[in-house]
Amino acid sequence: MSEHERKVTKIGNSYGITFPKELLKEAGISYGDNVQLEVKEGEIVLKKGKQVELPEGISEDFFDVLERNTNKHEKTINELVDR
DSSP states (O other): OOOOOOOOEEETTEEEOOOOHHHHHHHTOOTTOOEEEEEETTEEEEEEOOOOOOOTTOOTTHHHHHHHHHHHTHHHHHHHHTO
16 A cells, blocks of 8 residues: 655635556556545545446447437426426
């Protein structure tokens, strides 16, 4: 287990922490991966997010297309939900 100390910095209206590449490599986390954060006994725990396995025949951009269309038709979708 390796230890690193970092400073919390301001990024726009949020705060952020940078991670050394070697620490992320040790955790199996790469650029673009999703991560899960939780507070456990007063400590922040960071874990690699679970990868979604797409069924055969579903393209890699499926969720991007789905999100675009959901946003485009949000009003209609919300009206259907409220029925």
